[in-house]
Structures are given as C-alpha cells and as structure tokens.
Amino acid sequence: MGLILILLGVIAFIVVATSKFKLHPFLTLILASFIAAFAYGLPSQEIAKTITNGFGGILGYIGLVIVLGTIIGTILEKSGAAITMAEVVIKLFGQRFPTLTMSIIGYLVSIPVFCDSGFVILNSLKQSMAHRMKVSNVAMSVALATGLYATHTFVPPTPGPIAAAGNLGLESQLGLVIAVGVFVAAIAAFAGMLWANRFKNEEPDGEGAEELTQQLDQLDDLKNAYGKLPSPAKAFAPIFVPIALICLGSIASFPSKPLGEEGIFSLLVFLGQPVNALMIGLLLSLSLLKSDKKIAEFSERISQGLVVAAPILLITGAGGAFGAVLKATEIGAFLGSSLSALGVGIFMPFIVASALKSAQGSSTVALVATSALVAPLLGDIGLDSEMGRVLTVMAIGAGAMTVSHANDSFFWVVTQFSRMSVKQAYRAQTAATLIQGVTAMITVYLLSLFLL
Template identity: 90%
Template sequence: MGLILILLGVIAFIVIATSKFKLHPFLTLILASFITAFAYGLPTNDIAKIITGGFGGILGYIGLVIVLGTIIGTILEKSGAAITMADVVIKLFGQRFPTLTMSMIGYLVSIPVFCDSGFVILNSLKQSMANRMKVSQVSMSVALATGLYATHTFVPPTPGPIAAAGNLGLESQLGLVIAVGVFVAAIAAFAGMLWANRFANEEPDGEGAEELKLSQQDFDELKKVYGELPSPIKAFSPIFVPIIFICLGSVANFPSKPLGEESLFNMLVFLGQPVNALMIGLLLSLFLLKSNEKIKEFSERIGHGLVVCAPILLITGAGGAFGAVLKATEIGVFLGNGLSGLGVGIFMPFIVAATLKSTQGSSTVALVATSALVAPLLGDIGLASEMGRVLTVMAIGAGAMTVSHANDSFFWVVTEFSHMSVKQAYRAQTMATLIQGITAMITVYLLSLFLL
C-alpha cells in the first residue's frame, strides 16, 4: 500500500506544481524523478546516473525526429502551405458539408502544425467559409478545433505522440503508430464534427462578436496575405512523403518480409527510419521557400523551429528520466499485479492521462508523463506486445484530449479567436473534447478486442 501512496503523492505533486504553482513541466518532472528515487529508496549513488541515462536515452531515440518534424511544420506554416491544403480540401468536399470540410482541413493541417498555430493560421479561412456558406461561426470553430485536436494527440510527427511512442519503445515502429493513429484520429474528429453541428444556429456571444460579423475576411483576401501560394504537390509532399516512407519501412520489416530481403528491402528500411524520412521531408520543404535569399530564409525557419521545439525536447527528456526512475523501482510489478486483478487493462493509461490533462492543461505533458509512468507496467497488465504498446499510445492520446478547458492554452485560442464567451466555450469546445476523448477510448478498446 505504501508503494501506491508514494506514486499517488508524486502524481499529485506533478499536477499541483504545474497547474496551481505554474512550475515549468520540465523542472516538475525532474524534481518528481528525484522525489520518486528517494521515496522508493533507490541507492543514492545510482540516482543521478539513472536520471541522466533516462533523459539522454529517450532523446537519443526520438529527439532528432521532434526537431525535424517541428522545423518542417514551421516552414509549412510560414509559406502558406496550410492554406493550400485547406483550398484542396474545399475543392474536394465543396460547400455541401461545411463542418465536415472544416474538420478535414484541421485534421490534415495539424499533422505537421501544432493545433494552436493551426487554428490561428486557419481562423480567417474559417470565418470566410462560415460567411460564404451561411453557417454558424461557433459550429465552424468547433469543427476546426476538433479536427486539429484529433491528429495533434494521435498522429506522429506531432511531438506528443512521438514522445509517447519513444517512451514505450516504439521508436522503430512509428509507421504502425501512424497507421493506427490516423484511424483513431478520424473517429475522434468525426465525433467532434457531429457535436459541432449542434451549434449550427448559434452565433458567438463573447466580446467582439458583433464586430466579427462586420469584418469577415474573404478567402481570396486571405490568400493574398501569403502572396503566391505553393502548389498542392509542394504543400503536401514535405509531410506525406515521409509518412509514406515510414509506413513502407514498417511493412518491409514485417516478420513475413512481404517486400523481400534484397535491395528493395534495404532501401525501404533505410528510408523508413523516421530520421531519414523526415530529412527527406525537410529537403522537400526547401521548395516552399519564397525569398531570393533562400539560405537566409531557411536558417530563419530553422531558428524558429528550434525555439518552438526546445521546451518539448526538455519535457520529453524529463519524462524519459521520470520513466527510468520508475522502471528502477518495484512499483511496476506491484501495481501491474493489482491492476491485472481489477481488469482495468487498456483503460488505465487513459485514466492517468485524462487526470493529468484535465488538471494541468497540456496535452503534450499528459502524453509524455503518462507514457513514462505506464511503461514499466505494460508487461504486468498484458500490453507488452508491439500492438499492445501502440494501443497504449492511442489510449494515452485519448486521455490527453480529455478535456480542454480554462487551464489549456488551446481552449483560450479557440475561445478568443472565435469570440465566444467562456460559458459558451465550455458548452461547445470543452464538451467537444470530452466527447472526442471518450469516443476515441471506446474505439481503442474495441480495437484491443480484435488486435490483442
């Protein structure tokens, strides 16, 4: 019982430190690592070695992937490629199903671009479409936000799912994580879109809502802000070519060796390694650079990307350190045996992630901390297989979107840019993320019945 009380105390420390005292998650997780190590009586001479080993170990596997993915996302964001992606989806789906079109735009854009940035980039487009299609701004805002949120929490190369996959030993199987994540994210996005339709006749009631009606920016005007937009091939290739290579690499590595074991196999295995695939994506993103001084522009984009990913790298490393300390204790076997008896199984990662998300606000922190926490328990609760680990990432992702409210920066981005009151945003956006999380977790559970 004492082992569980210590663990609950450490989790409470993480929640209170990050939510109430606003301590940075990096420092919180490092402190939690030391507290856990001393509380469980690990040898004092080994504590620093375990923490630094865990910190460096996870970044050695996944750090470059996070950096490259973030830089590619930055270039896509600044070049107007996200607007091109949106334009393609509008042409494909037309104006018959406005919320579905908006959700699909968010779903695609948030694979390489953070959901917060994606909403800001696409806000003018969303306003223009709502005006042009005679649809409620609230409905379109929720459809966009939930589409963005779905791939943000489930589909690499978004840093949160990548870090979770790395903590669970899936750094060489990101293709499988992507394949399952794309499916689960689609179900979650669809659930969010259905909820958004409930607000089809409700307009924003927050500050600036009246001015919003008078200042709709036309989609053509929005395009002009970015100058000449990249072609669809240039816009989509930096992110989807690496994803295709990663997935093909995973297929080539199947035990049955469906693509043989000769030159094609060797080439696909090489190209399918996440770092190699994203390097190709980075090279393809060079075609999106617009200025005459492309080297200078490229350096600026890299600099901006590094600034964005630096805190994520630190949090990810700290999560690895925390996980390494937990693995060195006896809590894994003890808690695993207890949970096995309760039959919680795949729901345990969801519950932990949802608790962390709802209390401290950050989906990325919830993904990293929960994956580090549950990694030592997987063998004892029957999730140690490759597919078990993949579904664990999905369960954590479902929890990491449950729920977005006042302590989450994305909640305020959606609320302020949509001119909703806080009360309206809780009814529309917060409830949408609750429905998304529960729907995604049910999907994961059903998948576990067939795949485990």
C-alpha cells in the same frame, strides 16, 4: 500500500506544481524524478545516473525526429502551405458539408502544424466559409478545433505521440503508430464534427462577436501576406511523403518480409527510418522557401523551429528521466499485479492521462508523463506486445484530449478567435473534447478486443 501512496503523492506534486504554481513541466518532471527516487529508496549513488540515462536515452531515440518534424511544420506554417491544403479540401468536398470540410482541413493541417497555430492560421478561412455557407461560426470553430485536436494527440510526427511512442519502445515502429493513429484520430474528429453540428444555428455570444461580419476581408489579407501560395503538390509533399516512407518501411520490416530481404527491402527500410524520412521531408520543404536569399530564409526557419522544439525536447527528456526512475523501483510490478486483478487493462493509461490533462492543461505533458509512468507496467497488465504498446499510445492520446478547458492554451485560442464566451466555449468546445476522448477510448478498447 506505501508504494501507491508515494506514487499518488508524486503525481499530485506534478499536477499542483504545473497547474497551481505554474512551474515549467520540464523542471516539475525532473524534481518529480528526484522525489520518487528518494521516496522509493534508490541507492543515492545511482539516482543521478538513472535520471541522466533516462533523459538522454529517450532523446537519443526520438529527439532528432521531434526537431525535424517541428522545423518542417514551421516552414509549412510560414509559407502558406496550410492555406493551400485547406483550399484543396474545399475543392474536393465543396460546400455541401461545411462542418465536415472544416474538420478534414483541421485533421490534415494539424499533422505537421501545432493545433494552436493551425487554428490561428485557418481562422480567417473558417470565418469566410461560415459566412459563405450560412453556417454558425460556433459550429465551424468547433469542427475546425476538434479536427486539429484529433491528429495533434494521435498521429506522429506531432511531438506528443512521438514522445509517447519513444517512451514505450516504439521508436522503430512509428509507421504502425501512424497507421493506427490515423484511424483513431479520424473517429475522434468525426465525433467532434457531429457535436459541432449541434451548434449550426447558434452564433457566438462573447465580446466582439458582432465584429465577425466585418472581418470577412481578412482571408484575402492573409493570402496577400503570404504572397503566391504554394501548389498542392509542394504543400502536401513535405509531410505526406515522410509518412508514406515510414509506413512503407514498417511494412517492409514485417516478419513475413512481404517485399523480400534485398533490393527494394533494404531501400525502404533505410528510407522508412523516421530520421531519414523526415530529412527527405525537410529537403522537399525547401521548395516552399520564397525569398531570393533562400539560405538565409532557411536558417531563419530552422531557428524558429528550434525555438518551438526546445521546450518539447526538454519535457520529453524529463519524462524519460521520470520513467527511468519508476522502472528502477518495484512500483511497476506491484501496480501491474494490482491492476491486473482489477481488470482495468487498456483503460488504465486513459484514466491517468485524462487526469493529468484535465488537471494541468497540456496534452503533450499528459502524453509524455503518462507514457513514462505506464511503461514499466505493460508486461504486468498484458500490453507488452508490439500492438499492445501501440494501443497504449492511443489510449494515452485519448486521455490527453480529455478535456480541454480553461487551463489549456488551445481552449483560449479557440474561445478568443471565435468570439465565444467562456460559458459557451465550455458547452461547445470543452464538451466536444470530452466526447472525442471517450469515443476514441471506446475505439481503442474495441480494437484491443480484435488485435490483442
């Protein structure tokens, strides 16, 4: 019982430090690592080594992938590629299904671009579509937000799912994580879209709502600010070519060796390694650079990407340190046997992640911290297989979207740009994320019945 009380105390420290005292998650997780190490009685001479090895170990696997993915996303964001991707979807789906179209746009854009940035970039497009298709701005906002949110929590190379996969030993199987994540994210996005349809006739009631009809020229201004938009091929290639290569590399590495063991096999295994695939994506993104001084522009985009990636790397590394400390204690075996007796199984990662997400607001922190926490337990709760680990990432992702409310920056981005009141945003956006998380978890559970 003492082991569980210590763990609950450490989790409470993480929640209180990040939510009430606004301590940075990086420092919070490092402090939690030391607290857990001392509380569980690890030898004092081993504590620093365990923490530093855990920190460096996870970044050695996944750090470059996070950096490269973030730089590609920055280039796509600054070049107007997200607008091009959105316009392609509009042409494909037309105006018959406005909320579905908006949801698909968000689903695609948030794979390379953070959901917060994606919403800001696409806000003018969303307003224009809502006016043109005579659909409530609330419904279109929730459809866009939930589409963005789905791939943000489930599909690499978004940093949160990558970090969770790394903590659970899946750094060489990102293709499988992507394949399952794309499916689960699609179900979650569809659930969010259905909820958005409830608000088709409800207009925003927040401050400045009456100004929305006066802002329809912003989309043209936004396009003009980007200059000539990139072609669809140039816009999609930097993200979908690496994803395709990673998936093909995973297929080539199947035990049955469907592509043989030489020639094309060796090439795909090489190209399918996440770092190599994302380097190709980075090279493809060079075609999106617009200025005459492309080297200077490229260097600026790298700097901007590194600024975004730095806190994610630190949080990911701190999560690895926290996980390493827990692995060095007896809590894993004890909790594993206790949870096995309760039959919680795949629901346990979801419960922990949803508690962390709801309490402190950050989906990325919830993904990193929960994956570090549950990694030592997988063998004891029957999830130690490759597919068990993949579904654990999905369960954590489902929890990491449950729920987005006032302590989440994304909630405020959606609320402010959509001109919703806080009360309305809780009914529309927060409730949507609850439905998304629960629906995604049910999907993961059903998959576990067939795949485990």
